[in-house]
Amino acid sequence: MSKIKRDKWEKNFSEWYDNVLRTGEYYDYGRYPVKGMGIWMPHGFQLRQRIIQLIRKVLDSTGHEEVLFPLLIPEDLLRREKEHIKGFEDEVYWVTHGGLDPLDVKLALRPTSETSITFMEKLWIKSYKQLPRKFYQIVSIFRYETKATRPLLRLREVTTFKEAHTVHASYEDAERQVHEAIDLYKEIFDSLGIPYLISKRPEWDKFAGALYTIAFDTIFPDGRVLQIGTVHHLGQNFPRTFDFKIQMEDESLDYPHQTSYGLSDRVVASTIVVHGDDTGTTLPPLVAPVQVVIIPIPAKDEDIDTLAYAEELALKLKARGIRVKVDDREELRPGAKFYYWEYRGVPIRIEVGAREVREDVVTIVRRDTREKMKVEKQELDAKIDELFREIHETLASRAWNWMRSKILRTTNIEEARRKIASERGIVELPWCGNDNCAFKMMEKIDAKVLGTPYPEEEAKGKCPVCGKDAKTWIRLAKTY
Ligand code: P5A
Ligand code: ZN
Secondary structure, rough: OOOOOHHHHHHHHHHHHHHHHOOOOOHHHHOOOOOOEEEEOHHHHOOOOHHHHHHHHHOOOOOOOOOOOOOOOEEEHOOOOOOHHHHHHHHHOOEEEEEEEEEEEEEOOOOOOHHHHHHHHHHOOOEEOOOOOEEEEEEEEEOOOOOOOOOOOOEEEEEEEEEEEEOOOOOHHHHHHHHHHHHHHHHHHHOOOOOOOOEEOOHHHHOOOOEEEEEEEEEEEOEEEEEEEEEEEEEEEHHOOOOOEEOOOOOOEEEEEEEEEOOHHHHHHHHHOOOEEEEEEOOOOOOOOOOOOEEEOOOOOOOHHHHHHHHHHHHHHHHOOEEEEEEOOOOOOHHHHHHHHHOOOOOOEHHHHHHHHOOOEEEEEOOOOOOOOEHHHHHHHHHHHHHHHHHHHHHHHHHHHHHHHHEEEEEOOHHHHHHHHHHHEEEEEEOOHHHHHHHHHHHOOOOOEEEEEOOOOOOOOOOOOOOOOOOOOOOOOOOO
């Protein structure tokens, strides 16, 4: 049924990715003279903007309050929580001068904002009666990443960092917030048709300063795993080091509990990538900057004005709030226009030629399946609504099926090793819960531990390293 090819997408992903970002005018990377930093180009910027809108809508409607903190964090604040700074020490950019004067206190470009936000929360929040409180901001953060940088995937300036920070009177309430955050992230990823696997990260890979970390991962076409979002239970760690105490219900003074959770440019990248194919991508209609493109095919018969017909259609669609564009460029042939909009992921193309005008119909081509259909003009509105829904469903289920096909459950370490070596993806093995067994698996399979399924999932069988009864599954993969 599908005329979609995904050979380059799957076998030559790296090249495919760079090509789509550039040809589709999403993100210009590798040419600006600072490593790890790129430029959002107009089309990419529009997509990013719509994804931000979606994130805002989800957070605003669940009691999150948007704020905006300074970019700079004084050194002593950033250093207070010892585990936190240990985790970020190598990644911080420092501002050391104002003009020619050396600064008394070095200032960090925020790598994340737990410290600056906790500092202010202490001034704002005095009592359990003010809790819970949920803040978020969408800002640039800076991390001097030492692993190989990749456009949108590993940046040194993360420009679309959505960070949420919440405060609670009890451990349990913070844990409830972790669950809410997971549900909200599911909603966001589902709205974008991005498939995910949720794992509790192992102790040695949790966020610096957290009690535990729950992560969302997706699988990229090359079989490598990308972490696309994380939710952390921070416990009382930051309040303790900031001496941030509040009045509790039983009149005592105690430290509140926190959570934080974050998304980044990786969400925009994943939206482009998971719905990709050999001639670009299909963007989910919800966030596609252009949802319908109309291409007039010049008619030989001079009495027939395909452009006027196209513009009339566009006006009607626009009036219904649809993001529509008529490609009336004279210098490009229709074929070149098709190609141009395919890279930009436009979900629906309408072709208008002499026949369409004469018969009062339109020809519609779905970007996700390339299926072509003829529709009566007066049925166009209903057809577009139906197609938007169908395209979203088709994209999401294709992406989920593809990801599921890359996950292998096995009790055999050698089989897991072969699978990772030949096509990567994710392997799941029974695990006794002992860290040393996990390290052995990493070594033998030559992959990284992602963690254990969340919510917890019991595994039957034996740990293939020590032979003891397995408690749960453990996931391993090659990661970005
Ligand atoms: C949660 C928000 C935090 O920083 N503090 C505030 C917490 N968590 S995190 O896991 O370190 O980052 C959140 C998500 O951001 C993405 N990410 C990146 N994206 C692109 N380039 C980077 N260099 C980068 N670093 C982190 C990941 O998706 C991560 O889950
Ligand atoms: Zn074991």
